[in-house]
Amino acid sequence: MLLLSADRLTRRIHEMDQVRTMEEMNEVLALDRERRIVIEMIASCSYVIDWLESGRRPGNRRGIERRAGYQREVLTDPSKLQASRSGDRAADGPEAELRRVRLEAALRGLTERERDCFTLALGEGFSYAEVARLLDISKSSVGTYIIRAQRKIALNIGGRVVQVG
Incomplete structure (x- = not known):
């Protein structure tokens, strides 16, 4: 539906070939703003769909399962290490x-x-x-x-x- 809405807005903007009055210009600008909002909504939905399909953030090359060693490292509290070494x-x-x-x-x-x-x-x-x-x-x-x-x-x-x- 968002794609159809964006297409309708684009057609309405192109139908207004020549703008002669200030009111027509304001109408074209309002349609263009509305079209941009719809396109942003489409981009956001595509981003979420890609994330849900792949299981990781779009644009990331590595998932958590393929992190480097220092990124997977689990830090240990030094005080616990000292307690275990005391014996x-x-x-x-x-x-x-x-x-x-x-x-x-x-x-x-x-x-x-x-x-x-x-x-x-x-x-x-x-x-x-x-x-x-x-x-x-x-x-x-x-x-x-x-x-x-x-x-x-x-x-x-x-x-x-x-x-x-």
Whole structure:
């Protein structure tokens, strides 16, 4: 029905070939406004129909089932991780305590910016974009600071470098 209405309005506008008076001009403008509204309604309905048929927003190339790994990631509360690790620390004994002390020393060996990026991204679970926005730096800088921090920590702890990102 919307298509028929838009077609009727278009025909009425074309029937008024030459506009001679101001009233005729106002009538043509009113018909054109009405026609635009109907065309917008058609576009909105088409958008909704496409969304319902495909199951995803029109124009999106990926559905939720095909998201990248960082977009599917389920963040975990760091306090829960600490609670689950508290029992492990007692079982490992002095070796775990030594690793914890070395990790704290390694974190003290980082620059302030590296420490901020490292703890926000890996400790607090923020994305690189969120860290960049919080610290007012670029996303690539966040990645660079985290890689530097990981290398320094690995050198100070004596472990292997596991790069994230």
